[in-house]
Amino acid sequence: MPYPRRLLEEDEQLLFDLHPHWKQLLLPVLLVPLVTGLGSYLVFALPSGSWRPPARVAIVVVGVLVLLRWSLWPYLVWLTTRYVLTTRRVILRRGVFGRTGRDVPLSRVNDVSFSTTLLERILRCGTVTIESAGEHGQVVLPEVPAAELVQRQVLRRAEEESMRVGRSLDAGTS
Secondary structure, eight states, rough: OOOOOOOOOTTTOOOEOSOOGGGGHHHHHHHHHHHHHHHHHHHHHOSSSSSSSHHHHHHHHHHHHHHHHIIIIHHHHHHTTTEEESSEEEEEEEESSOOOEEEEEEEEEEEEEEEEHHHHHHHHHEEEEESSSSOOEEEEEEETTTTHHHHHEEEEEHHHHHHHHHHHHHHHHH
């Protein structure tokens, strides 16, 4: 679901609406067939006896709990984490049950940098760090798809926003 337009200002346009890179989901997705396969094998490989039905239930319960914790939960975290760039601000939202958010006005951005490891370069993702004027200072966006492109766009839009704010201040004093 895209970032709600109703949360944008009238003259604000959406430029990027990103989730963290899909690599965060790789291990949780691979865990599903592994756990279901191993669980199925164990359920049917149990020798007969009076303890067989409760053991089967225990195997299924443990398998479901493992999948909930290490497959479904990371997916929900990924799904509810958003990196949004508009013409006015950078928006970070995350949280499955509770929500946290941070908005950085582009006019307050001092520096934007990115970093990637070798694997991240291959997968075309990385970490974008935004330095802003203010008491909170730094926003780190990990696992950003196309981190270099996002970094350049944030910097470019920050410069444009600073010029726009400067022009509106000049017009107000004239």
